[in-house]
Amino acid sequence: MGMLDGKVAVITGGGRGQGRSHAIELAKEGADIVIADIGAPIEGLTYGLATEEDIAETVRQVEALDRRIVGVTADVRSTEDMQRVADAAIETFGRIDIVLANAAVHQVLPDTYTIADDDWHRMIDVNLTGVFKTVRAMIPHLVDGGGGSIVITSSTDGLRASPSWGHYGAAKAGIISLAKTLAVELAPEHVRVNVVVPTGVNSPMAEALMDSVPKTLERWGFATDRANLMREVGVIEPVDVSNAIVYLVSDKARYVTGITLPVDAGYTVKH
Template sequence: MTVYSGRFAGRTAIIAGGASGLGRAVAARIIAEGGTAALWDLNEAALAEAKAATGAVHVEALDIADADAVAQAVDASAKAMGRVDILVVSAGITGATAQVKDYPIDSWQRVMDINLNGLFYCNRAVIPHMLENGYGRIVNVSSVAGKEGNPNASAYSASKAGVIGFTKSLGKELATKGVIANCVTPATFESPILKQLPESQVDYMRSKIPMGRLGEVDENAAMICFMASEECSFTTASTFDTSGGRTTF
């Protein structure tokens, strides 16, 4: 990992899904580059471990599908850090692996509640803080599945497509306010979320990547940290691909 010394000096970040995987890697990098971070996650034990490992100043254990809990967490994190400059929403679940005709309704609803509704709640609650300061960087984590769709993953694909559309709308709303909103669409990368999938599904997704391998967490964290930095100043309402050549648009 290349560290850009001081890139996030004086900046504060909320990382939803920050206890493990991509969220934790992003938090660690922001802190290493001079920033301050608050981590959110449903897993309290993992949060405590991530706090100790990264040096995060604040943690919140919550389900982002609960709008009231998200609003309270934003206020608590803002109080702990003094302000909120950056939001990265990487929390998400895969849901069931099944054809649409057999797809469990409860799994569909849970995927939407976390991947799309929860992401909306996080964005909605943070934006007033950023507008008050006249500065903000929002990075919403989508997926290549949101562009191309993966078979037997209809809920996940639909939710991630929703993240793209939502972020494009939001970025245009905020374009003159000093707040930039973009999303990233990774292809499958090495992450704890892969444990939610059968190996056959992972093999399928690997086979679709022209580079012939899965991505790495640090490769995605590097892209997100650019998007979360002051360097990303004239690109908003956009999608950044980290797909190993998979995406075609």
């Protein structure tokens, strides 16, 4: 018996990294899974995103756990794509109980005050508007099913200063406010809404940006110490975030809503 037996979870950004880990860990607890990922590059980013092969690999790993899963190629920036993901979940499983709005992109730039329009809009469109479009498509099904759980992935950059990627920090702060509002509005519908706030995570996205980070640390070190309070922890693993999410979406957290849960090795405690 798992903590999530009989539940259906929709996960964006499920092709690799944290999203794949969340799919696997929720499946281990008995959930059936729908993953969505873009499966293609986004113009203007310096690193590749999940491919259709990555989506297929997540499907393979979940099926190896004897759980059912559907993989959908979809862009969180598209209202139509997010509706298509919701439709796929209902057509296959008949319900949606859990939504993990996890998909995100990142970008390191010289500073925030010279960010170009295209770079700003891309970050906000994926990391903030994409979360909104994801939950907007799924919430009616959670309500129709009598309730459920939403967990949105923010970042420590949504709580502290984000030199060289202020557009990323602004989006991640915005979704914290969005989640709190949704928690209030959806409480009467028995839909809980929470946020996880990871520090740096060992993922393909983080790995792709590592060459750019040292310049940021050198330039802005006077203002922000990027090290975790638990200094031996450089980055956490995706499963560390997944473990927190499993708790938040389970009945063990049945009265937990509207919170922002750091999984950050103490990073946000520092002054």
